[in-house]
Amino acid sequence: MDFKVAVVAGDGIGPDIVKQAVKVLDTVGDKFGHQFEYNYTLAGGAAIDAVGEPLPEETLQVCKESDSVLLGAVGGPKWDDLGGNQRPEAALLGLRSALGLYANVRPAVLHDALKDACPLKPELLEEGGLDIVVMRELTGGIYFGERGRNEEGETAFDTLVYSKEEVRRIAVAAFDVAMKRNKKVTSVDKHNILESSRLWRSVVEEVAKDYPEIQLNHMYVDNAAMQLVSRPSQFDVILTTNMFGDILSDEASMITGSIGMLPSASIGSSKLGLYEPVHGSAPDIAGQDKANPLATILSVAMMLRYSFNLQKEADAIEEAVTKVLDGGFRTGDILSNGMKLVGTEEMGDLVAKNL
Numbered sequence: 312m313d314f315k316v317a318v319v320a321g322d323g324i325g326p327d328i329v330k331q332a333v334k335v336l337d338t339v340g341d342k343f344g345h346q347f348e349y350n351y352t353l354a355g356g357a358a359i360d361a362v363g364e365p366l367p368e369e370t371l372q373v374c375k376e377s378d379s380v381l382l383g384a385v386g387g388p389k390w391d392d393l394g395g396n397q398r399p400e401a402a403l404l405g406l407r408s409a410l411g412l413y414a415n416v417r418p419a420v421l422h423d424a425l426k427d428a429c430p431l432k433p434e435l436l437e438e439g440g441l442d443i444v445v446m447r448e449l450t451g452g453i454y455f456g457e458r459g460r461n462e463e464g465e466t467a468f469d470t471l472v473y474s475k476e477e478v479r480r481i482a483v484a485a486f487d488v489a490m491k492r493n494k495k496v497t498s499v500d501k502h503n504i505l506e507s508s509r510l511w512r513s514v515v516e517e518v519a520k521d522y523p524e525i526q527l528n529h530m531y532v533d534n535a536a537m538q539l540v541s542r543p544s545q546f547d548v549i550l551t552t553n554m555f556g557d558i559l560s561d562e563a564s565m566i567t568g569s570i571g572m573l574p575s576a577s578i579g580s581s582k583l584g585l586y587e588p589v590h591g592s593a594p595d596i597a598g599q600d601k602a603n604p605l606a607t608i609l610s611v612a613m614m615l616r617y618s619f620n621l622q623k624e625a626d627a628i629e630e631a632v633t634k635v636l637d638g639g640f641r642t643g644d645i646l647s648n649g650m651k652l653v654g655t656e657e658m659g660d661l662v663a664k665n666l
């Protein structure tokens with residue numbers, strides 16, 4: 312089969328890690344007889360530098376005409392003084408919104424080989440390790456509500472709005488994911504304070520009626536933040552809002568040893584998805600062959616699974632990553648005693664070789 316992939320390498324380590332993911336994808340293509348066609352396009356700081364805006368219309372067009380989007384990372388200190396809508400991050404929000412990608416799937420798995428890199432005491436993971444999926448609402452909430460300042464600039468506001476439909480569709484996505492896993496959903500909100508959380512909870516309860524097999528519980532976000540590090544094994548699927556999901560997925564990532572390990576898929580109602588690592592652009596190590604490409608490589612596995620329905624190809628990538636880790640190879644962020652330090656490029660080669 313032929314697939315068109317829009318590639319937005321972005322800023323900082325973006326180009327370093329995307330290169331390795333493309334290498335792995337090409338190897339999958341060779342092994343399994345698929346053709347991937349790449350359309351490289353600009354967004355974020357790279358686009359600001361080239362054409363003066365973070366998300367050029369042409370980029371959006373290229374993405375819309377593709378079967379999926381692979382994204383590295385956007386942002387960096389160089390563009391930090393720009394106003395809200397001019398910043399590199401605006402490209403990411405613009406893409407998510409324009410492509411209708413309301414569901415952000417962020418799996419956090421602690422690989423056996425990385426147990427040493429996990430900062431929690433081993434006994435906290437005894438119940439069953441860490442294997443969770445954060446289902447983060449991605450095109451609504453406080454990220455997309457009205458914001459501004461009063462005329463004197465003395466006050467500022469950001470608005471948190473959710474409609475029933477927005478909650479319903481992410482809840483359905485989360486329950487569907489849970490049906491293929493351990494059938495447990497923890498919906499995270501701030502029901503004791505926020506009206507939008509009260510709407511959220513009632514819609515989630517409503518959706519749950521269609522999934523009698525799913526065990527649903529609700530948790531306040533502050534408690535969830537604590538439970539993630541005190542009893543992480545209790546979670547299967549975490550269903551939550553845009554901002555809470557942003558925060559909790561970073562927290563979950565650390566339990567897996569490094570944020571450098573976490574992939575993500577942003578999907579909507581069509582097959583077109585956007586696949587990117589959860590981590591940022593790490594400008595301090597850009598272009599130095601130090602970044603961990605595994606989160607981006609694992610994001611490509613999610614692309615194969617969710618956008619192209621290529622399950623065995625996706626499994627093959629995940630198994631290759633596990634083999635490389637079992638072989639003792641580590642980038643700096645996940646390095647521990649006795650392991651072999653490798654750079655970005657070599658890590659990509661190793662995964663490709665193990666396919």
Ligand code: IPM
Pocket residue numbers: 386400403404557589591
């Ligand atoms: C993420 C990132 C983004 C977000 C930033 C870069 C806009 O932190 O994907 O988690 O907040 O959504």
Ligand code: MG
Pocket residue numbers: 557558561589
């Ligand atoms: Mg984040």
